[in-house]
Amino acid sequence: xxxxxxxxxxxxxxxxxxxxxxxxxxxxxxxxxxxxxxxxxxxxxxxxxxxxxxxxxxxxxxxxxxxxxxxxxxxxxxxxx
Amino acid sequence: xxxxxxxxxxxxxxxxxxxxxxxxxxxxxxxxxxxxxxxxxxxxxxxxxxxxxxxxxxxxxxxxxxxxxxxxxxxxxxxxxxxxxxxxxxxxxxxxxxxxxxxxxxxxxxxxxxxxxxxxxxxxxxxxxxxxxxxxxxxxxxxxxxxxxxxxxxxxxxxxxxxxxxxxxxxxxxxxxxxxxxxxxxxxxxxxxxxxxxxxxxxxxxxxxxxxxxxxxxxxxxxxxxx
Numbered sequence: 001x002x003x004x005x006x007x008x009x010x011x012x013x014x015x016x017x018x019x020x021x022x023x024x025x026x027x028x029x030x031x032x033x034x035x036x037x038x039x040x041x042x043x044x045x046x047x048x049x050x051x052x053x054x055x056x057x058x059x060x061x062x063x064x065x066x067x068x069x070x071x072x073x074x075x076x077x078x079x080x081x
Numbered sequence: 082x083x084x085x086x087x088x089x090x091x092x093x094x095x096x097x098x099x100x101x102x103x104x105x106x107x108x109x110x111x112x113x114x115x116x117x118x119x120x121x122x123x124x125x126x127x128x129x130x131x132x133x134x135x136x137x138x139x140x141x142x143x144x145x146x147x148x149x150x151x152x153x154x155x156x157x158x159x160x161x162x163x164x165x166x167x168x169x170x171x172x173x174x175x176x177x178x179x180x181x182x183x184x185x186x187x188x189x190x191x192x193x194x195x196x197x198x199x200x201x202x203x204x205x206x207x208x209x210x211x212x213x214x215x216x217x218x219x220x221x222x223x224x225x226x227x228x229x230x231x232x233x234x235x236x237x238x239x240x241x242x243x244x245x246x247x248x249x250x251x252x253x254x255x256x257x258x259x260x261x262x263x264x265x266x267x268x269x270x271x272x273x274x275x276x277x278x279x280x281x282x283x284x285x286x287x288x289x290x291x292x293x294x295x296x297x298x299x300x301x302x303x304x305x306x307x308x
Contacts, residue, residue: 014229015254017189064146067139067175069182070229 002047004057006075008066009040046080053077082300084110085123087153089144094130094167097277102127105280106293115149125162125296126153128169130222130275140183140225141171150176162206162296163269167223170261170271179262179271180238181230187254191224195285197249198260198274202242205263206299207270210291216249217288219274226273228255228262241265246272 010016016038023037043065047053057075066073084102088095095112102110110127113120120126134143144150157163157178165173173179186192195218200211211217230238235257238244246261253273261272276289 015184015187015227017185017187017227017254021189064138064142067142067182069174069180069231070184 001080002049002053003078003080004045004047004053004075005078006043006045006057006061006065006073007040008043008061008071008073010038011070011072014070082108082124082297083122084108084125084127085118085120086110086112086127086129087115087118087120087149088112088129089115089131089133089147089172091133091135092129092131092168094275094277097275098127098129098166101277101280101290101293105287105290106297108297115144115147118149118152120149120152120156123156123161124300125164126156128153128163128165128172129277130167130169133168133172136225139171139175141168141173141175144168144172145175154178157264157269160266160268162299164207164292164296165269165271166275166277167226167273170273171225173269173271178269179264180234181228181256181262183225184227184229184254185225186223186227186252189224191222192226192252193222194220194252196221196252196260196274198246199249201244201247202263204242205245205267205270205295207263207292207295208245209298210295217291218279218286219276219289220278221252221274222278223253223273226253226255228253228259228273230256238262243267245270246274 018039019037026034061073086098200215203211203213243263247258248260251258263270276292279286279289
């Protein structure tokens, strides 16, 4: 069994209103050195062993998990015993 | 003319769409459940607003992988008119029938009020009852209506006359005030404002009815030539 940890982030240049709101909140808590916040998504997908697991995860991300118009993704694959 | 209104779990403007066709336009419509839908006998397909699958993952993303989507692609290839309003627009973007994507509104608020729109292209099968550059009033009701596309895509939309409607006072941060776009062939329209909520003067305006009349006019013209 493999655990795939997928990180989905907004592409550079795509406005992130939620990140901006979080940044403003951090400023109001006096964290004045915060210069930018981007909010993304984290997913864990459990996969049974198969030989081309990476290309499968790429395909999942392209087809559904991320929207390539606005989002980038990266992932790590861990072995689970 | 016979319209299909595709109903997903979480659609909530499906009945408004149905009554816009049956009561206001005076044509036939069916509410078709997405799992059992057979779209082959319909002349036009309407994807209503709402919150399909509770907007899980991204608005319209889960609906865009359901089985009925294959039939919608086939209908698009056959050149049938396909209209997606609000969540329906989001589904069309997620399935890639229209270019671009939706982001949360610039100020993160769900907005529900009337907006003034400009008709940017009055030559499409959805807009032939309007005048070019005419200003119309339609209600909006969305949280994720901030249309995004990159510059290359925008140039393409502009050069192919795919921008159908723009906002006069951009409420949500959409690129270049875009409120509605068509595909390259002009047979698929996605828009955030709700024409189906503006079909009776009792509720304020009939500016939305003319969009459905446009579809009907186009359909009649097309079939009159064949006959």
